[in-house]
Amino acid sequence: MNFDLKTLDLTAAASEKCDLLIVLIAEGFKPGRDALSALVALALKNGDLSAKAGKHLQLYQVPAVAARRVLLLGQGDGTARATRQALQAAGSALKAPQTRRVVVCFGAAEQEGAVSAAVQAVADASYVYTTTKSKAEARSLTRCVVGVREAAGAREEFGSGVALVAGVEFAREWGNRPANHATPSLLADAARSLAKLPRIQCKVMGPAEVGRLKMGAFMAVARGSEEPLRFIELRYNGAAKGMAPVVLVGKGITFDTGGISIKPAPEMDEMKFDMCGAASVLGVFRALGELQPAINVVGLIPACENMPDGRAVKPGDVVTSMSGQTIEILNTDAEGRLVLCDALTYAARFKPSAVVDIATLTGACVIALGGVRSGLFANDDALAAALQAAGDTAQDLCWRMPLDDDYADGLKSNFADMGNVAGRAGGSITAAKFLQKFVGDMPWAHLDIAGTAWKGGAAKGSTGRPVGLLVQYLAEQARSPQARSKVAQPPSAGSKKKPAGQRAARARSGA
Template sequence: MEFQIKNSTIITKQKSECLVISIDSGKSQSDFVKEIDKSTNGLVSQLIKSGDISHELGKTTLLYATSSNLKQKLLFVGCGNAKAFDLMQAQKVIQAVIKELLAKKIKSIAWDLLNVNHTNSLQIAKQLPQIVSDITYQFDEFKTTKTPAPSLTKVTLLVSEKSMLTKLTNNLLQGEIIANAITATKTIANMPSNVCNAKYLAEQGKQLSKVHPSLKVTCLGEKELAKLNMNAYLAVGRGSQNESIMTIIEYQGAKDKKAQPYVLVGKGLTFDSGGISIKPAAGMDEMKYDMCGAATVYGVMQAVAELKLPINVVGVMAGCENMPDGNSYRPGDILTTMSGTTVEVINTDAEGRLVLCDALTYVERYNPKTVIDIATLTGACIVALGHHYTGVMGNNDKLVAQLVSASQKAGDKAWALPIDNEFQEQIKSTCADIVNAGGRDGGTITAACFLSRFTEKYQWAHLDIAGTAWKSGSQKGATGRPVAMLIQYLLDQ
């Protein structure tokens, strides 16, 4: 798909197959609409007046060649009140237009979208490639019949203000890079567990470093993890025939190579059966998505390299598989973590935090500026925030606020949850320092409390993506969230 931004005040001279025209609820339409109306001898204004062309948000009306002067197809889309046209409304409009274009097999368009409300045009330019990519994405690697490529191949956005052209073009390019990163994340996350294990994640990391020499990749297998006393991490994978491997991707973009890096740690449970505390059979197939945190790290690191960000970033994919076996760890076991903290295992299905706690201790060596872990950690987060918001918790209010702000800019919703000391009481153990599960009440927060015990030496935030990383049912598949939020956070830095 080719995207471009063009400075033009004349839409009828565009050579695209279809002209997409934004209609708002105001008494006076844009100059582009007036130009189209003149070219159609007043037909458009008549149709707007009669309501056949609607300003209702996302409502589309397609007209075929209307005169000898205008041979392009015309697709009108309602944008509501232009003054209130924000990022969320723009997303709905873009989705409606792209779906209509694909249904009609239109190949190229010119669109005046960025002129509806200049206040939000920069964000909209960044969002458009991501939305188009999401709608056209297909995971058909294992299908015998492949999905045909989408008919739409070129999108030209028209902007009347020449002074905005450079900034808009830069944002559009950023949007394409983010879209590619989200696609990469979704594809890895959608892989079945008989293909995607910790070794596969490690191989993907190595391949990424071959494409982007600015990335350095290190893979630590079970022998290396044992030398580091990462006993909690290793315990989770003991029942699996697939080796646990932690893959570290380092990027140095800052002028000062010793500058403190931003560290991302992704939970990479390539399959989670629950272990001895085995899960119910219904829906267990979706536990291949328990590595979406690691897949997110992969996508973000790809984007960081392509954007050539002037900061240092470290990404950790904590690959592992949780299976029941004669060698599996058990409820009642006590594990000594890399930090020396002891953990009583109450539930082997609360395994992600055991993998993460050692990985979070490991990254202390980088003297990080901030550390963000990303994990499909708790079903309780779905109860709290549904499938709409990623849960954000942490030990630094400024970092949490920055992540929520980035989520709003990126259109990738997140919501901050408290992490008060009262919740810490729920993870006390009678025979070890802490337990690995604090019960149903406040389950998302007590899981974060557990992780907080291993993050006291740096600024840390935890993203619980259990409700946002994938969809179930007929739309089953990874969403690629929260890649956009994290890239926006790094761009803000």
């Protein structure tokens, strides 16, 4: 879908030819002398319209308005959060087959973050997955114009929003693909495609290279599958070479049967979503390729399937991780932490400023936090605070959970340095304590996205979270004084790339 930013007041918006004109009405709306303002004022006065976020009044072929349909939409207090809520409520109108071109116009001066929120909400509401459907209708909405009081002042925020849409939709696409269309090899191909973007490099390792690295825990998980594992390394070089990178580690279990500790059949199809941590890392790099922030970022994705054949690892087996620590595998369905622990050990070679792993790790986190907030665990208070603040700003929420040493007691083993599970009590915390054994002194955070990475039921599908949180965090780090003092040279003069606000004027759904 294409996005455009335009200077529009309500008088100008009335002249915009489109299938749907959405007018955002915030609390305290002050009408002008134009026809649309008069219409809004009358609807508010008569109680046919409320400014509460999401309340709306739909009109057809309004005199003096060029749009075929008009949707007067309550915007609440006008904040980014309320703007997103309002446009989400307009989802059916945005997804209607007859809606190909839409104009979203702010009825008053927009608040900080509201323009980006509007772009993201329109993209989210109109998203359609089509890759493996033979007769699916493609996304009907092809163009969205965002009308603001002064386009020049909103261009940077608009560009950030469009870039974030590109990243989120890349993550959603790969999260939604069935496991036979998103194998470790295909996931590696998706990563390679990102290397076409400026400042991004990709390296893919197979079983032989991973064997030489002695990633025994990762290899143990992959043993039961005919699909060869892939270890994906992405690099975004936006700052000086000496600037320590942020390392993102995404769990890439492209399908999880549970292995020998096999899962129950109901809803096992949703285990294609077990690579959403990996998909979020891919989505972040897709957005970085557009935004070009002054920061260095490394993305690591250990990708494999967890299958139960004759070669599969068994409960009670002991494996040796890349760190040299031995692990008794008490439950083969606790495989995510096994692939992550070797990737975390590998991350240390980059001497990172911070390491953040992202994983659909535990059902216990779903019980604790539901689908509203991702679980956040960290060994560094400043890193935890920065991630939580980024989530609040991006409306991609997380919540910090404890990491008391006492929670690690259940990981003790009589036959190895540790077990890979510690019982049901505090399951998301004990999983995080397991990972903590492999990070050493690195500032580290773990995001358990098992409850937020996808939705089930009638709305089944990937959400693209926590791409928004991570991109916001990286953008804030890039704006720090340290990052600004060591910015890498921009692309060569021959590059066709434009500044972020102009370059990110278009976003396309899918890969």
